[in-house]
Amino acid sequence: MDYNYHTHTYRCGHANGSDEEYILRAIDGGIKHMGFSDHAPFMFPDGYEIDCHMQMADAKGYFESINALRKKYADKIDIAIGFEMEYMPSHFDKMLENVKNIGAEYLILGQHYIADGYPDAIGSGSIKESEERFFTYVDSVCSGIESGVFSYLAHPDMAKFTGSDEIYRAGMKRICQCSLENNIPVEINFLGIRDGRFYPNPRFWEIAKEVGCPVTFGLDAHTPKDAYDGDSLKVAEWFVRKYKLNYIGKPDIISIQ
Helix, strand or coil: CCEECCECCHHHCCCCCCHHHHHHHHHHCCCCEEEEEEECCCCCCCCCCCCCCCCHHHHHHHHHHHHHHHHHCCCCCEEEEEEEECCCCCCHHHHHHHHHHCCCCEEEECCCECCCCCCCCCEHHHCECCHHHHHHHHHHHHHHHHCCCEEEECCCCCCCECCCHHHHHHHHHHHHHHHHHHCCCEEEEHHHHHHCCCCCCHHHHHHHHHHCCEEEEECCECCHHHHCCHHHHHHHHHHHHHHCCEECCCCCCCCCC
16 A cells, blocks of 8 residues: 555644654655645634634645645655545535635545534434434435545445444445446545444445445544554455455545646
8 A cells, every 4th residue: 555645634633743744654654645634624604613623724834834845755755735525515615615725636525424514513423323314424425426526435434324224225325336436436444443433334345345336545644653554454455355345546636726
């Protein structure tokens, strides 16, 4: 694995370490293509900003720091600067305009909310047995994929639906089909592996196998040591072998500029 486009920074408030430490760890691990994709900043019409996202005031420093570092290490690693961003139907056009204006080169889709993250935020981990919430999540993810601006779908299996397997399969099959039809990969997420979370979810990857949608890896690094993670890589490769997944390796990065 010589690529990773899922890297956070301390600016989101739940990661740590300097930007340079992430880069040095990635280089030491053999990463040749790296993307910083911290949680996208956005100021809602009433001035509210989600506290686990980068704040607008930090965006300038984000780009200045990483631009300087990619010049410094240009002979060792190729670095792109973007964001992980949700598809929020009521705000998406403004969100997209905002990240373009502040300089983002690419986006990955990380749907942490079932739809809009404000003012009535419902986390994708809070779906539980609600079929309505689950299918709202599915609709949002598919709309994000179909928008054509996201390079891949991060942690596609983080929706914590505890209802019937038939409903789960129907919704996740639709996401996998959207991935296949739009050639937008789904990610095996290394943070889920590292932390022992409920994803990667075998139920999802069985469906991904059946559909044959493209699959990529993402380190989801929140500390410098996570900018290369050989132990989680072994588990991710096991998933690929076990489920005979359509692993494509390095994803094609969709420029939004």
